[in-house]
Amino acid sequence: MKKIKWTQKHLLGLKDLTAQEITIILDTAKSFVEISERAIKKVPTLRGKTICNFFFEPSTRTRASFEIAEKRLSADTLNIAGASSSLVKGESVKDMARNIEALKVDMIVIRHSSSGIPHQLSHYVNASIINAGDGINEHPTQALLDMFTMREKKGTIKGLNVSLIGDILHSRVVRSNIWGLTKLGAQVTVCGPRTLIPAGIEQLGVRVTNNVIEAVEGADAIMLLRIQRERQDEIFFPTIREYSRTFQVNSQVLKNAKKNVIIMHPGPINRGVELADDIADSAYSVILNQVTNGIAVRMAVLYLLSGVKQEEGAAK
Numbered sequence: 001m002k003k004i005k006w007t008q009k010h011l012l013g014l015k016d017l018t019a020q021e022i023t024i025i026l027d028t029a030k031s032f033v034e035i036s037e038r039a040i041k042k043v044p045t046l047r048g049k050t051i052c053n054f055f056f057e058p059s060t061r062t063r064a065s066f067e068i069a070e071k072r073l074s075a076d077t078l079n080i081a082g083a084s085s086s087l088v089k090g091e092s093v094k095d096m097a098r099n100i101e102a103l104k105v106d107m108i109v110i111r112h113s114s115s116g117i118p119h120q121l122s123h124y125v126n127a128s129i130i131n132a133g134d135g136i137n138e139h140p141t142q143a144l145l146d147m148f149t150m151r152e153k154k155g156t157i158k159g160l161n162v163s164l165i166g167d168i169l170h171s172r173v174v175r176s177n178i179w180g181l182t183k184l185g186a187q188v189t190v191c192g193p194r195t196l197i198p199a200g201i202e203q204l205g206v207r208v209t210n211n212v213i214e215a216v217e218g219a220d221a222i223m224l225l226r227i228q229r230e231r232q233d234e235i236f237f238p239t240i241r242e243y244s245r246t247f248q249v250n251s252q253v254l255k256n257a258k259k260n261v262i263i264m265h266p267g268p269i270n271r272g273v274e275l276a277d278d279i280a281d282s283a284y285s286v287i288l289n290q291v292t293n294g295i296a297v298r299m300a301v302l303y304l305l306s307g308v309k310q311e312e313g314a315a316k
């Protein structure tokens with residue numbers, strides 16, 4: 001059995017990983033897919049490990065997916081939400097994490113509205129930290145499941161044309177996807193209103209356009225991003241109606257795309273804004289495949305970071 005070379009203790013972002021490390025996660029995830037197809041969806045891989053899920057921002061997909069992944073690997077899990085924690089009494093995230101670690105927690109999964117909190121925590125505690133989305137910085141497991149889905153549908157990431165359309169400025173999903181996709185050899189285009197494209201993003205090796213037709217032409221995968229109103233304290237475009245008239249991907253826009261293009265979205269979708277209702281549910285859409293693949297990808301991440309003896313064929 002071939003040994004897997006994995007040395008990272010934390011998953012803070014795809015900026016920090018090499019192409020080889022990203023490929024190890026994707027390959028390991030592939031071996032975990034069939035566990036969720038069994039009648040008894042459980043393996044003993046992380047028996048005896050305790051994982052704390054800290055979610056200080058709303059989440060449906062990421063939180064459920066991590067918890068399911070942890071349970072399928074037989075880990076013991078603990079869920080702490082911001083509103084029900086002692087943060088509301090004035091405790092700092094650092095103190096809270098150190099207190100939780102004193103309960104002998106092995107891994108901490110954290111989502112927070114401030115960029116950089118997972119990185120800070122990784123200096124304060126000995127547990128492995130997994131970034132489940134920090135501010136506008138990164139959402140590494142989302143990008144990993146996106147890449148896993150692209151690889152599943154298109155066979156490879158290398159040489160793919162991937163267009164990311166929407167609120168590029170406030171999207172941590174975009175940043176993680178840019179790091180991951182460019183490292184694995186995809187050509188990435190970002191598209192949105194000028195006000196929602198960060199200055200200098202071309203330096204990350206992506207093409208920029210403000211024209212949605214240009215963005216969809218030649219794309220193998222199109223990923224829509226919602227307008228993140230909760231992160232905007234100023235007006236970036238006149239009205240939602242005008243935004244959707246200019247940037248929505250709908251059947252008219254898709255006439256300019258490849259016949260076998262796949263439509264992706266990290267969720268939650270604002271139907272009728274960035275993506276037309278019928279296209280979200282069409283044969284082009286792999287949005288629910290992304291959600292399903294998130295379990296295997298998160299199982300792979302938890303397994304690799306756990307330090308459990310790593311060998312190919314871990315899914316037993």
Ligand code: CP
Pocket residue numbers: 058059060061062063133139142266267268
């Ligand atoms: N994709 C994503 O992060 O969704 P949630 O906010 O529901 O976790």
